Amino acid sequence: MTTLVIDIGNSRIKWAIADRGHLLAPGEACPHSAIDALHGHWARLPPPTAVRYVTTAPGPISARVTELSQTLWGITPRRVRTPKEGAGIRIAYPDPGQLGTDRWLAMAGAAARGLLPACIVDCGSAITVDAVNPHGHHLGGVILAGLATQQLGLAQRTPGLPPIDVEGELTHLATDTRTGLRSGLVLGTAASVEGLYNRLQAATELDLRLVLTGGDAETLRPHLPASLHAPDLVLEGLAHGAVST
Numbered sequence: 219m220t221t222l223v224i225d226i227g228n229s230r231i232k233w234a235i236a237d238r239g240h241l242l243a244p245g246e247a248c249p250h251s252a253i254d255a256l257h258g259h260w261a262r263l264p265p266p267t268a269v270r271y272v273t274t275a276p277g278p279i280s281a282r283v284t285e286l287s288q289t290l291w292g293i294t295p296r297r298v299r300t301p302k303e304g305a306g307i308r309i310a311y312p313d314p315g316q317l318g319t320d321r322w323l324a325m326a327g328a329a330a331r332g333l334l335p336a337c338i339v340d341c342g343s344a345i346t347v348d349a350v351n352p353h354g355h356h357l358g359g360v361i362l363a364g365l366a367t368q369q370l371g372l373a374q375r376t377p378g379l380p381p382i383d384v385e386g387e388l389t390h391l392a393t394d395t396r397t398g399l400r401s402g403l404v405l406g407t408a409a410s411v412e413g414l415y416n417r418l419q420a421a422t423e424l425d426l427r428l429v430l431t432g433g434d435a436e437t438l439r440p441h442l443p444a445s446l447h448a449p450d451l452v453l454e455g456l457a458h459g460a461v462s463t
């Protein structure tokens with residue numbers, strides 16, 4: 219009775235096999251451009267009994283994932299969508315369907331791990347920062363550009379600047395262009411997240427646990443106070459939500 223859970227983000231596809239609400243070993247994240255390689259990975263899996271996915275980027279990639287699942291196992295994957303209330307989370311948006319399903323699932327994953335009250339920061343193509351109280355009530359949140367998205371923006375609008383390599387020295391007092399760009403990206407984004415976290419703590423009057431997930435969580439974490447890294451929170455929420463909703 220295993221379920222293949224898949225998170226189709228704007229940059230990458232993440233997946234794992236889940237059993238009764240818990241993740242077994244997650245697979246490697248796969249860029250959209252490498253989707254054909256998934257066929258090879260999935261063909262080696264013991265056939266799942268169900269396939270569930272979340273997408274923030276509907277279109278050809280979701281269609282391709284659906285086709286792979288149908289070809290390999292004859293299963294049409296179910297797309298999960300944000301409910302008003304589900305998997306231990308009540309959504310703050312008056313129109314819950316507007317909230318990215320990955321955001322609901324990350325909150326559900328945090329609730330399932332007993333991490334509430336929390337400020338959940340999903341560091342993907344976009345960075346989302348959401349506050350959830352101890353009862354699983356989502357209180358709201360914000361969306362900003364992620365690291366790769368910021369890099370792309372600079373590369374397009376300021377083509378005279380060199381490309382940014384996130385590996386290397388970080389300092390607020392950079393004395394060369396590459397260090398300044400890298401430090402602005404990493405330290406500047408971490409400072410944004412920290413500032414938002416502090417403001418959310420003040421606004422909600424809650425002692426929120428700072429929980430990081432998403433592809434850039436590890437890059438940002440060293441520059442954030444006492445944060446907890448939960449690498450597969452969306453997939454965990456998907457595994458958990460699949461059995462509880």
Ligand SMILES: Nc1ncnc2c1ncn2[C@@H]1O[C@H](COP(=O)(O)OP(=O)(O)OP(=O)(O)O)[C@@H](O)[C@H]1O
Nearest residue numbers: 227228229230274342343344364365366432433434
């Ligand atoms: N091996 C890698 N390949 C590509 N991006 C990577 C890799 N490792 C880390 N990243 C970072 O991951 C980020 C994307 O994260 P993630 O895969 O969680 O996003 P996503 O789920 O596709 O996006 P979103 O949920 O916002 O639609 C990029 O900003 C990039 O810097």
Ligand SMILES: CC(C)(CO)[C@@H](O)C(=O)NCCC(=O)O
Nearest residue numbers: 274316317318319320321344361
């Ligand atoms: C913000 C992203 C892209 C983050 O993956 C996703 O959650 C999304 O497409 N959200 C829809 C808009 C919203 O959450 O309000």
Ligand SMILES: [K+]
Nearest residue numbers: 227320340342
């Ligand atoms: K995501």
